[in-house]
Amino acid sequence: MRRLVPALVAALSLAFLFSLPATAAHAASAPCKPGSGAKLRGKDLTGATLPYSMRCADLTGAKLDAVDLTGKDLTGAVLRKASLKEADLGQAHLDYADLRGADLSEADLGQTRAKQANLRGANLADVDAVQAEFPHADLTGAVLTRAVLTQADLTDATLVDADLKDATLGQIKGRTADFTRAKLGEAKLGQAHLEHAVLRDADLSEAEFTQAELDGADFHGANVDKASFIQADDADLTGARGTPTGLPDDAVAPGATAEEDTAADETTAPAQDVPGKVVRPKGPSPALILVIVSGLGLSLTLILWGVAHRRKERFVAEMAVARHAAEEDVTRFGEEIDALDFEMKINQVSGPTYEWRAALDAYEAAKQALHVAQTPYDLQGAAVAVARGRQALHAVRSRLPGAGNR
Template sequence: MRRFAPRFLAAPFLALAFLSLVFLSLVFLSLVFLALPATPGHAASTPCKPGSGVDLRGRDLTGAALPPVMRCADLTGAKLDGVDLTGKDLTGAVLRKASLKEADLGQVHLDYADLRGADLSDADLGQLQAKQANLRGAILTDADAVQAEFPHSDLTGAVLTRAVLTQADLTDARLVDADLKDATLGQIKGRKADFTRAKLDEAKLGQAHLEHATLKDADLSEAEFTQAELDGADFHGANVDKASFIQADDVDLTGARGTPVNLPDDAVAPGGAAGDEPAADRTTTTTWERDVPGNAVRPKGLSPALILVIVSGLGLSLTLILWGVAHRRKERFVAEMAVARHAAEEDVTRFGEEIDALDFEMKINQISGPTHEWRAALDAYEAAKQALNVAQTPYDLRAAATAVARGRYALHEVRSRLSATGGHR
């Protein structure tokens, strides 16, 4: 029986290798499926013809009372510096070369809007919604666009120097030749975004999702990509001199220029690629053939059992590595959720304080506001708290933001009516 021992030893190795490879295949397919770029559905059509709404072209609206309905309004060249547009619906509006310096556009709807050449310097764009908007050549210097949404929008040639775009949605957005020098783009959603020739020197891109993004010929010198997701990102021709990639995933700088720093061990450095070592010259005489007599017995290769052991070890090692990657991504998701929840809770708390302040003001002055709008604000506050309680992902927290926006609009209506009528004693 002893002579059959090698066969029995090989069997568990073969089974272990087979199971490891099957498990790795399943894990790999799962990760590939999760990493596939999201395919946007058919874009909703514009609700009305752009510019077909109220005509306010060239008007100075800094002190004017704005109409309640501004969908598809024509605001070409209008002056809106410092104007509070919070929660306004400007879907399909035309704001070409309009001046919106230091304006408050928090939670404003600008889907399909035309903002070519508009000046939004120092504007508050928090939670702005600008799906498929045209911002070619727009100026957003020092703008605060935290959690703003620009999916499928065109920001070609836009100036976003020092802009804050933390957690902004730039999915499939076009930022060709855009100036993002020293901009803050932490935790942005930039899957399939096009940053060709963009200026991103000294930009902060920590935990940015840039899967399959295009960064060809972009200036990324001294940019920070800490813990960024870069699977499939194209860096050909990009300047990555002194760019930092601490704990970044799937870094492949093939075709890039410059000398980056803090590259992960599995990263592909500029000019390098996996398996690019020159193959040995097959015609060269080996040491064995040169020094050993021709009748000598050449040593045999590795035994099948040893090969199976090696394959099994590699399979298990890869399994542990993939488990570690999944665990790290889970921890990152928990951290991102904590940040998003904290921001949402603060927003809901501020909204509750706004309600209390207005309620106190009405009680002190012994006046009452319009019942319908007041009730709508209170209901929106309760809805926002309920949304916070059940939210499991950052996407779920949008329900709370929507409720707060609806409630603030109702409070705005209450204040407007009280200002117009002086209240009811």
């Protein structure tokens, strides 16, 4: 009977899995090669109306002060040492973008997406980045003084040596983020999620950690003088320096160690009564046996039902994923056409008419193939049209003046 119970659990789990709708993971498409898009290095684009897609554009040293980039797709774009002072980047896509040394002071970054973006040494002083997303981004040495990052996502971000003095970081997601040697004096971190974050040797003087989640956070060498930890959870300031305020009763104060607190608890804990006789559990009751047998019957029924419907559900799921990927590819191809058209206009050049028309025709053919596709096999027509169109675009680009120097 003891072996029967684990078998029942396994059978029920298997039946539950079979009864769930089939799903397929959607893999994010890799960004294009940085700098392979529109060539706008050093251009003064203040006052210009930019296209929606600027994916992987080369904007090194470009001037974009106060430019409206709301919702623009700058995925993989190169913006090294670009000037984006007071630019509006609300809801813009900056995933994988290279912004090393860029000046974004006083820019609007509300709800901007910048996953794995490189912002080493960037100037983000006084930015408004409410609900911005910087997971896995590199902000080493970045200046974020007085920045407003309320509810921003800094999960696993690198902020080594970053300057966040007087920044507002309330309710941020900062799990496993690295704030080593960061300057966080007078920063507001109320209700911040900093589980397993690294704050070694950071300046946290007069910072506010009210109701912050600090489980596993590393404060070794950090200056916590006058920092407030009111109602902070799991605060362990082992190895920290200074005198904090508002430490909860269960917190570990600077200078103490978690091992010492545990030893003290064990010393003061009352002795537990040792039972004099071990009571052996009784065997399974008939009612339990009936429940187990009924459960096995139900499990078999669910398995048979799940197998019967799984094939249809898998087809629907695979078709949905394939259609979504094809639609994204066709949309990206249309954006590439717009970007090249914009590049030719801003540089006052024209491309070969035949190849340009071929690219436009291929785009229309791809959209038509998407419209009539009923199976993943039908979607291949869209992929073929896009591939043919990209060849035409490549021919247009290669025949533009100065193409050999790119």
